[in-house]
Amino acid sequence: MATLEPIAQPGKLIVFTGPSGVGKGTLLRRLLQLHPVLYLSISATTRQPRPHEIHGQHYYFVSRETFEQMIERSELLEWAEFAGNYYGTPRDPVVEAVEQGRWVILEIELAGARQIRDTFPLAQQIFVLPPSIEELETRIRRRAQDSESAIARRMARARVEIDAADEFDFQIVNDDLDQAISQLETALFVEMPAPAEMPIKTSLELSAEPGD
Ligand SMILES: Nc1ncnc2c1ncn2[C@@H]1O[C@H](COP(=O)(O)OP(=O)(O)OP(=O)(O)O)[C@@H](O)[C@H]1O
Numbered sequence: 001m002a003t004l005e006p007i008a009q010p011g012k013l014i015v016f017t018g019p020s021g022v023g024k025g026t027l028l029r030r031l032l033q034l035h036p037v038l039y040l041s042i043s044a045t046t047r048q049p050r051p052h053e054i055h056g057q058h059y060y061f062v063s064r065e066t067f068e069q070m071i072e073r074s075e076l077l078e079w080a081e082f083a084g085n086y087y088g089t090p091r092d093p094v095v096e097a098v099e100q101g102r103w104v105i106l107e108i109e110l111a112g113a114r115q116i117r118d119t120f121p122l123a124q125q126i127f128v129l130p131p132s133i134e135e136l137e138t139r140i141r142r143r144a145q146d147s148e149s150a151i152a153r154r155m156a157r158a159r160v161e162i163d164a165a166d167e168f169d170f171q172i173v174n175d176d177l178d179q180a181i182s183q184l185e186t187a188l189f190v191e192m193p194a195p196a197e198m199p200i201k202t203s204l205e206l207s208a209e210p211g212d
């Protein structure tokens with residue numbers, strides 16, 4: 001029997017946006033467990049680490065001075081200020097992974113997503129919506145990582161981001177987690193199949209098959 005080989009094709013950039021607290025991180029953790037072929041970019045931020053967060057795994061936690069140097073040296077693919085802190089995507093690891101044919105996910109807020117749309121028009125853009133604005137606030141509060149003023153800033157920004165959901169190629173409501181994962185898989189692998197999901201036979205193997 002002929003063996004199957006994946007099509008060699010360039011990687012893809014996938015932008016994953018939605019209001020803070022909607023569950024992007026939760027969805028992506030689950031998605032990456034199910035599909036280790038996906039590559040999640042690690043952002044740089046000037047925000048203080050949360051108790052469970054590890055430098056180099058969840059974020060690169062840097063000073064404002066270091067971040068501003070990264071901007072000046074064009075080391076970031078995109079960046080934005082969000083709720084009083086800088087966030088940005090280090091350019092080199094993303095470009096290398098895409099060149100290696102990987103599917104790279106950027107979990108970023110709206111201003112960064114718009115920058116990527118300008119610089120990489122072929123990037124696939126997915127927006128995650130909450131079932132309601134009340135449930136979004138409940139999730140942020142239940143996570144218990146933000147002060148009252150930070151919650152107010154995040155909720156104000158959430159309204160602006162939700163209003164921009166139509167700009168994105170796909171919108172997914174994160175109500176039931178399993179259903180949201182399944183919609184996400186459809187967006188990623190059916191609407192835009194991953195190379196690893198599209199095995200083909202080499203022309204040599206096809207011509208060697210009996211009955212042809
Ligand atoms: N489908 C869901 N139903 C109920 N709770 C959820 C669901 N998805 C995520 N959550 C919870 O909502 C909270 C926020 O989730 P998470 O931290 O993944 O959001 P986020 O969008 O990554 O936020 P941020 O952008 O601020 O990092 C967490 O406590 C998480 O367990």
Ligand SMILES: Nc1nc2c(ncn2[C@@H]2O[C@H](COP(=O)(O)O)[C@@H](O)[C@H]2O)c(=O)[nH]1
Nearest residue numbers: 020043079080082087088089107108109112
């Ligand atoms: N433009 C960018 N936004 C980013 C990046 N990394 C994360 N984010 C977004 O920031 C907010 C807040 O995140 P939190 O971890 O402090 O809750 C959230 O919407 C993230 O998606 C980035 O590199 N660029």
